[in-house]
Amino acid sequence: DIVVTQSPDSLAVSLGERATINCKSSQSVLLRSSSKNYLAWYQQKPGQPPKLLIYWASTRESGVPDRFSGSGSGTDFTLTISTLQAEDVAVYYCQQYYLAPLTFGGGTKVEIK
Amino acid sequence: EVDLVESGGGLVQPGRSLRLSCTASGLTFEDYALSWFRQAPGKGLEWVGFIRSKAYGAGEAIQYAASVQGRVTISRDDSKSTAYLQMNSLKTEDTAVYYCTRSGDDYNFWLDSWGQGALVTVSS
Numbered sequence: 001d002i003v004v005t006q007s008p009d010s011l012a013v014s015l016g017e018r019a020t021i022n023c024k025s026s027q028s029v030l031l032r033s034s035s036k037n038y039l040a041w042y043q044q045k046p047g048q049p050p051k052l053l054i055y056w057a058s059t060r061e062s063g064v065p066d067r068f069s070g071s072g073s074g075t076d077f078t079l080t081i082s083t084l085q086a087e088d089v090a091v092y093y094c095q096q097y098y099l100a101p102l103t104f105g106g107g108t109k110v111e112i113k
Numbered sequence: 114e115v116d117l118v119e120s121g122g123g124l125v126q127p128g129r130s131l132r133l134s135c136t137a138s139g140l141t142f143e144d145y146a147l148s149w150f151r152q153a154p155g156k157g158l159e160w161v162g163f164i165r166s167k168a169y170g171a172g173e174a175i176q177y178a179a180s181v182q183g184r185v186t187i188s189r190d191d192s193k194s195t196a197y198l199q200m201n202s203l204k205t206e207d208t209a210v211y212y213c214t215r216s217g218d219d220y221n222f223w224l225d226s227w228g229q230g231a232l233v234t235v236s237s
Contacts, residue, residue, distance in 0.1 A: 040223040042158075049212055049227035050158065061225065093158055097222035100176045102148070102160040 002026050002096050006105030012113040019081040021108045023094035028074045031098070038098035041070055041079045044107075045090045053092075054079065086112065115139040115226040117213045122231030125203055133198040133231050135213030140226075142194035143167065146216040148224065149187060149198045151209035151233075161211070162187050164196060169219040181207075203235045 003026040013019045029038045037057035042050035052061045054070035057077055067082040081088055089112060094105045121133040135147065148163035162177035164187045175187055186199040196213060211231050214224040 038221070042224075049230055050224070051227070052223060052225045055217065055221075055223035055225075095158075095223070100160075100163075100222075101178050102163075102222055104158045104160075107157050 001101055002029065002099055002103050004094055004096055004103050004105040006092075006094060006108050008108060009106070010109040010111065012111045013081075013084045014113045015086065016083050017113075019084050019088070019110055021079040021092050021094075021110075023072075023077040023079070023105050025075045025077075025096050025098075029096045029098035030074050037073050037077070038096055039070075039072075039077050040095045040097065041068075042093045042095065043088075043090045044093065050093060081110070084110070084112070115215060117215065117226055117228035119211060119213050119228045119231035122211065122233045124234045124236065126237050127203060127205055127235055129203055130199070130201045131203060131233060132200070133211055133213075133233070135196040135198070135228060137194045137196075137215070140215065143191040146219050146222070147187075147189060147196040148214045148216055148222065149196075150212045150214060150224075151207075152212070152230075153206075153209045156209075159209075161185065161198065163216065163222065164189050165219040167191070200233075203233075205235050207233065208235045209233060 005024045007022045039057045041054040044050040058070045069080050091107045091109050116138045125131050146165040149161040165174045184202050189196045213228040215226040216222045
């Protein structure tokens with residue numbers, strides 16, 4: 001199984017500042033033939049299901065604000081919130097879909113400082 | 114707009130069975146793979162299994178997590194736009210909110226639509 005590890009577990013960021021979340025997979029999720037990284041990012045607010053933010057490691061889902069961006073390749077990935085808004089308080093998860101079983105990181109809780 | 118609605122959750126005793134349903138609207142149901150995930154109280158997300166569309170063919174069309182293999186069956190009825198999660202021999206550790214999701218396609222399992230979830234509580 002591909003183990004996905006996120007860091008940090010939580011972070012507190014001031015409004016308008018940058019938030020950076022890291023995600024590392026135990027093996028590469030890059031399919032070289034297509035140059036695509038099989039990694040997605042989700043946002044989950046309390047009492048709600050997760051919401052897709054990013055897929056293919058850096059493709060923003062329709063309707064997702066452009067302050068959210070994804071980067072990285074192979075085994076190391078980053079989700080960046082460029083200017084944190086109050087509505088961005090949530091838990092963020094990365095997920096690999098390179099191989100079954102589909103696996104998630106443990107989540108990163110983002111709060112306002 | 115895609116809408117996925119889970120039903121069938123509730124309180125069940127250990128060792129008993131339960132079937133969850135996921136009814137979809139706003140999409141051509143037969144074209145998509147459907148996946149089930151769960152989230153134990155206060156915990157992270159865990160994949161349960163998925164069922165691909167009939168267009169995918171027979172091989173590896175349905176896959177399950179090791180933690181539920183042998184106790185869970187996923188099926189679908191495209192005529193009813195509904196997917197099912199049959200869970201048998203339930204354990205207390207199966208207590209969770211169960212989510213039905215739609216995948217990008219049969220090969221690419223990012224989850225772009227999620228239901229609101231169905232709470233399953235396994236307790237005596």
